[in-house]
Amino acid sequence: xxxxxxxxxxxxxxxxxxxxxxxxxxxxxxxxxxxxxxxxxxxxxxxxxxxxxxxxxxxxxxxxxxxxxxxxxxxxxxxxxxxxxxxxxxxxxxxxxxxxxxxxxxxxxxxxxxxxxxxxxxxxxxxxxxxxxxxxxxxxxxxxxxxxxxxxxxxxxxxxxxxxxxxxxxxxxxxxxxxxxxxxxxxxxxxxxxxxxxxxxxxxxxxxxxxxxxxxxxxxxxxxxxxxxxxxxxxxxxxxxxxxxxxxxxxxxxxxxxxxxxxxxxxxxxxxxxxxxxxxxxxxxxxxxxxxxxxxxxxxxxxxxxxxxxxxxxxxxxxxxxxxxxxxxxxxxxxxx
Amino acid sequence: xxxxxxxxxxxxxxxxxxxxxxxxxxxxxxxxxxxxxxxxxxxxxxxxxxxxxxxxxxxxxxxxxxxxxxxxxxxxxxxxxxxxxxxxxxxxxxxxxxxxxxxxxxxxxxxxxxxxxxxxxxxxxxxxxxxxxxxxxxxxxxxxxxxxxxxxxxxxxxxxxxxxxxxxxxxxxxxxxxxxxxxxxxxxxxxxxxxxxxxxxxxxxxxxxxxxxxxxxxxxxxxxxxxxxxxxxxxxxxxxxxxxxxxxxxxxxxxxxxxxxxxxxxxxxxxxxxxxxxxxxxxxxxxxxxxxxxxxxxxxxxxxxxxxxxxxxxxxxxxxxxxxxxxxxxxxxxxxxxxxxxxxxxxxxxxxxxxxxxxxxxxxxxxxxxxxxxxxxxxxxxxxxxxxxxxxxxxxxxxxxxxxxxxxxxxxxxxxxxxxxxxxxxxxxxxxxxxxxxxxxxxxxxxxxxxxxxxxxxxxxxxxxxxxxxxxxxxxxxxxxxxxxxxxxxxxxxxxxxxxxxxxxxxxxxxxxxxxxxxxxxxxxxxxxxxx
Ligand SMILES: [Zn+2]
Ligand SMILES: [Zn+2]
Numbered sequence: 073x074x075x076x077x078x079x080x081x082x083x084x085x086x087x088x089x090x091x092x093x094x095x096x097x098x099x100x101x102x103x104x105x106x107x108x109x110x111x112x113x114x115x116x117x118x119x120x121x122x123x124x125x126x127x128x129x130x131x132x133x134x135x136x137x138x139x140x141x142x143x144x145x146x147x148x149x150x151x152x153x154x155x156x157x158x159x160x161x162x163x164x165x166x167x168x169x170x171x172x173x174x175x176x177x178x179x180x181x182x183x184x185x186x187x188x189x190x191x192x193x194x195x196x197x198x199x200x201x202x203x204x205x206x207x208x209x210x211x212x213x214x215x216x217x218x219x220x221x222x223x224x225x226x227x228x229x230x231x232x233x234x235x236x237x238x239x240x241x242x243x244x245x246x247x248x249x250x251x252x253x254x255x256x257x258x259x260x261x262x263x264x265x266x267x268x269x270x271x272x273x274x275x276x277x278x279x280x281x282x283x284x285x286x287x288x289x290x291x292x293x294x295x296x297x298x299x300x301x302x303x304x305x306x307x308x309x310x311x312x313x314x315x316x317x318x319x320x321x322x323x324x325x326x327x328x329x330x331x332x333x334x335x336x337x338x339x340x341x342x343x344x345x346x347x348x349x350x351x352x353x354x355x356x357x358x359x360x361x362x363x364x365x366x367x368x369x370x371x372x373x374x375x376x377x378x379x380x381x382x383x384x385x386x387x388x389x390x391x392x393x394x395x396x397x398x399x400x401x402x403x404x405x406x407x408x409x
Numbered sequence: 410x411x412x413x414x415x416x417x418x419x420x421x422x423x424x425x426x427x428x429x430x431x432x433x434x435x436x437x438x439x440x441x442x443x444x445x446x447x448x449x450x451x452x453x454x455x456x457x458x459x460x461x462x463x464x465x466x467x468x469x470x471x472x473x474x475x476x477x478x479x480x481x482x483x484x485x486x487x488x489x490x491x492x493x494x495x496x497x498x499x500x501x502x503x504x505x506x507x508x509x510x511x512x513x514x515x516x517x518x519x520x521x522x523x524x525x526x527x528x529x530x531x532x533x534x535x536x537x538x539x540x541x542x543x544x545x546x547x548x549x550x551x552x553x554x555x556x557x558x559x560x561x562x563x564x565x566x567x568x569x570x571x572x573x574x575x576x577x578x579x580x581x582x583x584x585x586x587x588x589x590x591x592x593x594x595x596x597x598x599x600x601x602x603x604x605x606x607x608x609x610x611x612x613x614x615x616x617x618x619x620x621x622x623x624x625x626x627x628x629x630x631x632x633x634x635x636x637x638x639x640x641x642x643x644x645x646x647x648x649x650x651x652x653x654x655x656x657x658x659x660x661x662x663x664x665x666x667x668x669x670x671x672x673x674x675x676x677x678x679x680x681x682x683x684x685x686x687x688x689x690x691x692x693x694x695x696x697x698x699x700x701x702x703x704x705x706x707x708x709x710x711x712x713x714x715x716x717x718x719x720x721x722x723x724x725x726x727x728x729x730x731x732x733x734x735x736x737x738x739x740x741x742x743x744x745x746x747x748x749x750x751x752x753x754x755x756x757x758x759x760x761x762x763x764x765x766x767x768x769x770x771x772x773x774x775x776x777x778x779x780x781x782x783x784x785x786x787x788x789x790x791x792x793x794x795x796x797x798x799x800x801x802x803x804x805x806x807x808x809x810x811x812x813x814x815x816x817x818x819x820x821x822x823x824x825x826x827x828x829x830x831x832x833x834x835x836x837x838x839x840x841x842x843x844x845x846x847x848x849x850x851x852x853x854x855x856x857x858x859x860x861x862x863x864x865x866x867x868x869x870x871x872x873x874x875x876x877x878x879x880x881x882x883x884x885x886x887x888x889x890x891x892x893x894x895x896x897x898x899x900x901x902x903x904x905x906x907x908x909x910x911x912x913x914x915x916x917x918x919x920x921x922x923x924x925x926x927x928x929x930x931x932x933x934x935x936x937x938x939x940x941x
Binding site for chain 2: 212213214215216333334335336339344345376379382383386
């Protein structure tokens with residue numbers, strides 16, 4: 073066993089001295105291992121990037137020219153004195169938990185994760201470890217997700233009702249991951265599926281890497297909305313109600329996010345409907361995962377850290393809050409996941 | 410309850426009035442009578458009383474959810490609603506129930522009279538049978554906090570659509586003392602003779618605020634002006650030798666103002682007056698300020714001494730019923746003439762006085778009258794069109810209130826606290842201070858008046874400028890000056906500053922004003938001397 077922990081928490085992010093690399097660092101570093109392509113995890117300015125093969129295309133699309141290397145899930149890479157491997161996190165396509173082993177001590181930095189198989193992302197695989205770094209975005213007992221099939225029914229019923237009323241259905245969702253997951257849930261028999269540019273750009277990247285997505289029409293400024301009666305438009309939340317959206321005439325707005333579980337948040341949004349669907353684990357998902365890792369030491373980031381940590385400590389874990397640079401995905405930044 | 414939960418969702422999921430009204434109209438057209446009655450009751454503030462303490466509900470919910478109580482308590486402010494927090498932490502319902510809304514309301518009303526053990530068993534059983542919105546609605550009902558984003562006015566509109574009766578008629582039928590226990594759909598809504606109840610008041614007609622002065626109202630001779638009193642709006646009903654006093658909020662206040670009982674000695678049965686309840690100073694022959702009336706508010710029984718010190722008189726300004734006939738269609742000027750005759754010979758001991766009409770020939774004249782309203786303990790003027798009928802609810806056009814500008818003072822924000830529910834993640838409740846030498850003396854709290862964007866901005870600032878935390882309250886660096894507007898001021902030994910304000914709110918964020926230029930305690934005391 074080494075005399076110092078394999079991973080430490082620094083002002084640049086999670087650091088591995090044995091391999092001299094960082095995981096999801098928030099300041100420029102030489103070597104960055106990235107769990108997934110979301111903006112709060114994959115930042116620009118690092119000298120080299122290492123991620124799963126499946127995560128790289130989106131990262132290149134977002135970050136432009138980067139020096140990056142891809143690895144398959146499960147392969148063990150030796151970096152200095154550290155053995156590193158990437159394992160499915162189930163969060164979005166290509167997302168990974170990063171397992172780091174140094175002299176027999178095993179750490180897992182899970183990034184963002186969800187436990188339900190969404191049929192699109194590589195399904196979550198819990199990893200046995202001694203030290204587990206977990207998010208806690210929805211780390212309160214009030215968050216409990218319904219099965220995806222049920223949410224799919226709710227969304228399709230809503231869409232069909234909009235179509236029957238001669239209205240365009242606008243569904244707001246995060247452009248990477250959530251939007252594509254929703255695509256696979258939609259019943260294309262109801263009507264055509266249109267996409268905002270930000271969503272379509274990500275679709276294009278994912279299709280190019282062989283991910284099968286339903287047919288979509290890019291809703292550019294030029295298209296004639298009247299040519300698509302009964303359409304559903306997938307767009308980032310910020311685009312709902314914009315001049316671009318208003319072109320479509322009579323419309324209903326909905327928003328898909330785990331935060332829609334809270335009536336107060338839902339009512340604050342302009343969106344008329346809220347569908348409770350998240351790419352993060354719910355309360356039970358977090359607890360089940362922590363149990364399955366067998367880890368005794370839990371490091372809590374990203375979310376309701378204080379509350380979740382206190383609960384873990386009361387239930388016998390050696391848990392602590394890991395400070396992060398950013399306030400994270402609290403109620404203030406709903407929509408970001 | 411499924412049908413009602415679907416209605417709740419339809420209303421909750423839409424921001425559009427038309428959608429809400431038609432969902433409610435559909436419900437009224439289809440639901441069984443008892444459910445319609447309870448729905449009308451719920452939408453008109455006739456909620457069942459809270460049947461279980463919230464402390465118990467929290468304990469039981471945490472226990473059922475297998476979480477420690479502290480975790481429940483931490484979750485509650487984040488969710489922002491107790492009924493919702495309970496509904497969310499509980500495990501999913503095992504079975505479902507086809508029982509109606511009235512079944513569940515009766516079930517929870519029955520809880521008040523059973524032992525706690527049985528009460529708990531009944532609540533747990535309900536939780537196990539109700540899921541999603543049904544469970545949330547049940548919790549709202551059991552905590553006595555059921556509210557929905559539909560006003561009584563919109564509910565009446567939906568009811569009108571479902572019954573083909575006019576909104577005005579239904580509004581009148583729904584006034585007064587009715588309760589689902591004592592009447593039926595048939596008697597309340599359908600029956601020909603709806604005026605069987607002697608206590609039934611008329612719906613109040615409410616004025617809009619006149620923002621830009623009266624010039625746009627047309628010829629001054631078409632209008633009548635009165636003081637806008639700063640009291641309690643009330644309706645005095647004299648029928649069958651009895652008297653009833655109703656508040657604007659449809660609360661029966663008869664027992665709170667026993668001095669009005671004598672009205673039956675001076676005015677004939679079959680009379681209904683609309684007016685303002687004010688404390689009367691017999692010495693000066695004038696109404697006292699609102700501060701005097703405050704001692705009477707909230708008192709269910711009135712001690713003799715208070716009755717002598719702060720006697721209340723109704724200042725009548727409209728006549729809704731005369732000799733048993735509904736006068737509301739008669740033009741205002743004619744109603745007023747009859748009212749003046751009825752009040753002409755009232756002796757000093759009568760608890761009713763005519764609220765005077767103010768003379769003016771031009772709008773400039775009237776503006777001058779308005780400028781001295783505070784001397785009369787009035788808060789401005791009422792303008793009423795001479796030929797207007799007495800309408801139902803708040804309607805634009807015939808009645809206007811032309812209020813005095815509020816009093817204002819520039820103050821320094823020193824404490825901040827997060828809001829609730831919709832605003833749980835924003836700092837919206839602030840404490841303000843004025844200078845006393847080099848010290849800042851807190852004198853009021855305010856939590857409204859800013860836009861959401863301004864609240865977001867100040868929230869960011871509060872996070873960065875917290876000096877100290879006291880539970881949910883943060884002491885912040887004195888830096889920001891706000892203009893606080895308020896309607897009145899009175900001496901208050903309970904407050905450090907010695908004053909208490911009426912309706913304080915933030916009227917402007919004075920980002921242009923340096924900290925040192927905020928007002929002082931002396932300024933506040935000057936205002937107290939003049940307006941208190
Ligand atoms: Zn993410
Ligand atoms: Zn994240």
